[in-house]
Amino acid sequence: MAAQPTKNTLKFYPWHHFVLLPLALILAGYGVRRYVAVAGDDTEIAKLWFTVAALAVVGLGVLLMLRQHYALTLQDRLLRLEVRQRYFEVTGQSLRPLESQLELGQILALRFAGDAELADLTQAAIREKLSSKDIQARIQDFQFDHMRV
Secondary structure (H helix, E strand, C coil), rough: CCCCCCCCCCCCCCHHHHHHHHHHHHHHHHHHHHHHHCCCCCHHHHHHHHHHHHHHHHHHHHHHHHHHHHHHHHHHHHHHHHHHHHHHHHCCCCCHHCCCCCCCCHHHCCCCCCCHHHHHHHHHHEEECCCHHHHHHCCCCCCCCCCCC
């Protein structure tokens, strides 16, 4: 029997962590450095380095914002599990058979419903194909999520 790992291993996305992010850092640094050297000149080369530096800084910002995307994806998974658990606690039945009939947005909207209305609202969302906004509009006991990022 193989030994079980005892430490949590880091998860890297190679294109993001080892290719795009380092290249964007290098390009942003180099572009800014070159632009600073010609700043104030009204030449084509100054405009070119300003454009390179600006695009590199914007690209770097986009790459850094991907971290938010990763966090929101994880939150969506956790919220799906939360709704599954609450549905089971309220009804004694699993939500899994019904999930294929619900979109992620509908499931995320159902998390705002109070326990008393969760089961009926879930059935209504499936039966009437309610949008997430329609689901939220029907909620009587709104449970706001203060922890969502």
